[in-house]
Amino acid sequence: MSSDKLLVVEDLFVSYGSIEAVKGISFSVNRGELVTILGANGAGKTTTMRTISGLIKAKSGSIRYKNIELTSMPAHKIVALGISQAPEGRRVFGTLTVEENLFLGAYTKEKLNKKVLSWIYELFPRLKERKNQLAGTLSGGEQQMLAIGRALMSEPELLLLDEPSLGLAPVLVKTIFDTIKQIKEEGTTILLVEQNAKAALKLADRGYVLEVGKIVMEGTSKELISSPKIQEAYLGKKKAG
């Protein structure tokens, strides 16, 4: 598996002014895998995701996707290479319609792929029902579906999902995670950042644990689930969907 690395992050440092948010992390994602990054609030998970997408510049280190260096690339070119992201907090365009949001997801494509659109409407029938509605009028769960659907519109090889379960009712968390599983099974490689460790490890092949900007543990999901430290810190008292 190690020969088929899609994304390789090496010794990545990211800081906001003088505050270091990510302190030399290294990890990789293989083609076809679902990898999760776990960690508490402020561990540097979102910073890592934003840096991969090119929204923040790394201070040092490297991010290579298919052996192409991403750290000096503007965000819009990274999308064109095949990495898209459903960001934390969903960030849908509230005053645009659901369908306009989806069309923007395919911005880097010359022509809209109708098959992808109908696939997304199959994954999230709710979006089809509401396609002419303004995205800002959707419920939180529907907005999350839209954020994921929008990210899929660019037909990414690597999908970045940042806290897709944040603020959702347990029943919706299950729907979202079931869909993520389905997306993975249909061939998209996924990097999933989550606070909901139990739900994330259930889906993931491998995982990394991030604490205050450093990776403190890594392994297969099985290894992580059975680790006493993880059980205590991330699984014990947390409610999972």
Add this chain to the structure above:
Amino acid sequence: MEIFLQQLVNGLTIGSIYALVALGYTMVYGVLKLINFAHGDLVALSAYIGLVILMQLAGVLSPALLILITFISTMVITAIGGIVLERAAYRPLRRAPRLSAVVSALGASMVIENGIMLIWGPMPKIYPASVVPNINFDLHGVYISLMQILVLVISLVLMVALYLFVNRTKLGTAMRACAIDQDAARLMGIDVDKVIVTTFVIGSALGAVGGLFIGMYYRGITFNMGWIYGLNAFVAAIIGGIGNIPGAMLGGMLLGIFNAFISGYISSSWSMALTYVLLIIIMIFRPTGILGERVAEKV
């Protein structure tokens, strides 16, 4: 009744000009959340550039061709001016505090205004009479000139074109997305810098049409006219709802008609003062402007 209709025609004419200029303020505000104070001065600059082109080509070309060439070349040159303005005054400050950009905008405004004065002098310049043939149509006592018809028709066509561009095209949708959330737009693969430049190009080109109309309709232009026309257009943009494109069109028309009625029924010396009374009243009852209401965005 005749005064009413006559002032309505006059109001719609000047309102179209305000609307064209107001669009430049509102589009840039929409995308950058910045009041481009130099926009009015760019409009003034376009009136001077248009005059130079007119004088160079007058007599060489037929009237229709002369007007067409003058408009197109002035729009292109002013759009380039808009690109330079964005590069020099705003892009370096994109991540700076908001106040720095405002100061830069005011500085750019003064640079352009005084630049015009240095090149063309402090005395007013006069557009030649009847660039557009001076034909008046008498509609039962209400007069409408060919110039007014030209202003109304061209403005309407440009505004419909802009509306279709923003609402029906991919780049237009990207522009609306950038106005909502630039980082999310980047995650869609949108080149935000390109969208910002496009916004300046369109705003400046529309402003250039406004500047040419001012020259051709009122004939007298001054180096500091960007201040007064810019301020009126800015007020129009706020009345309509700053950042809202149909709002700028509506605000411009309303302000033009309002000014014309003040001039027709009271006195033109009151129009500026009462414009601000109108602005204050609208801000009290609708702080976001007439069309400036936004759907609540859930997070």
